[in-house]
Amino acid sequence: MKFIVDLDKCENHGQCTYLAPKVFHLDDNGELDLREGAGDEYVSGAIGEDLAEDVQEAADMCPVQAIRVES
Ligand code: SF4
Numbered sequence: 001m002k003f004i005v006d007l008d009k010c011e012n013h014g015q016c017t018y019l020a021p022k023v024f025h026l027d028d029n030g031e032l033d034l035r036e037g038a039g040d041e042y043v044s045g046a047i048g049e050d051l052a053e054d055v056q057e058a059a060d061m062c063p064v065q066a067i068r069v070e071s
Helices: 015-019 049-061
Strands: 002-006 041-043 067-070
Touching (some): 049 067
Antiparallel strands (some): 002 041
16 A cells, blocks of 8 residues: 655644654654655555554544545
């Protein structure tokens, strides 16, 4: 599976960083660090089974539904 973050929608609430701390982090400015080098959208590489559940949970809990999971 992979995940996509709509960086226009993301408001840096940070819930994802608690639910999937191995994947999502806020930078020193309090912004999602996946923004670096990405445009409107961040597209991940393949995510292992071990992280899939956490990422799905982060997607479910993101208050602005900015995270999309694709198989
Ligand atoms: S929970 Fe959603 S809005 Fe908050 S930082 Fe993560 S992707 Fe952005």
